[in-house]
Amino acid sequence: MRGAQLSTNHCPSIGLPLAVGLGIMLAGSASAQTANVAAGENRLRHSAIESIRNDIMANWLAPVDLTGFREVYVRIQFRLDHTGTIMGKPKVTMTGGPENAQKAVAASALRAVVRAAPFKKLPMDKYDVWKEVIINFDASDPAN
Secondary structure, three states: OOOOOOOOOOOHHHHHHHHHHHHHHHHHHHHHHHHHHHHHHHHHHHHHHHHHHHHHHOOOOOOOOOOOHHHOEEEEEEEEOOOOOEEEEEEEEEEOOOHHHHHHHHHHHHHHHHHHOOOOOOOHHHHHHHOEEEEEEEOOOOOO
C-alpha cells in the first residue's frame, strides 16, 4: 500500500461531507497543537526571564537616599549569547523623576545587570526563547 486514499464511490452522498469533516478535524488538531506549543514557549520564556530578573534584583541596590528616586523607571534591554553572557552594550532608557535621580537609578540598575551576568540557570536548548531580554526597574516598588 503506497498511500492512503479515501474511497467514497460506494456511497456518494456522504463522500464529500466526510472528506470535508475529516479535513476540518485535522486542521483543528494542528491548530490546537500549534497553540499548545506557543503556550509552552510562553511559559518557558516567562520562566527564563523570571530567572534572569531574580538574579539581577538580587544584585540591585537602589539609591534610596536620593530625592525623587521613587519616581524613576528604568528599562534595560540586552542580548545574551549561548552561555548567558551579555553581548554588546545594554540599552538603557530612563523616565520620571529628576535627572540626577534618573542617572543614579539607571547606573545602579546597569551595575546589577552586569554583576548578575553570566546567567547560568537557563535552558541552553531553548536559546531563541531567552536571547533578548528587557528588564524594567521600578524604584517605587519595594518588591524590586
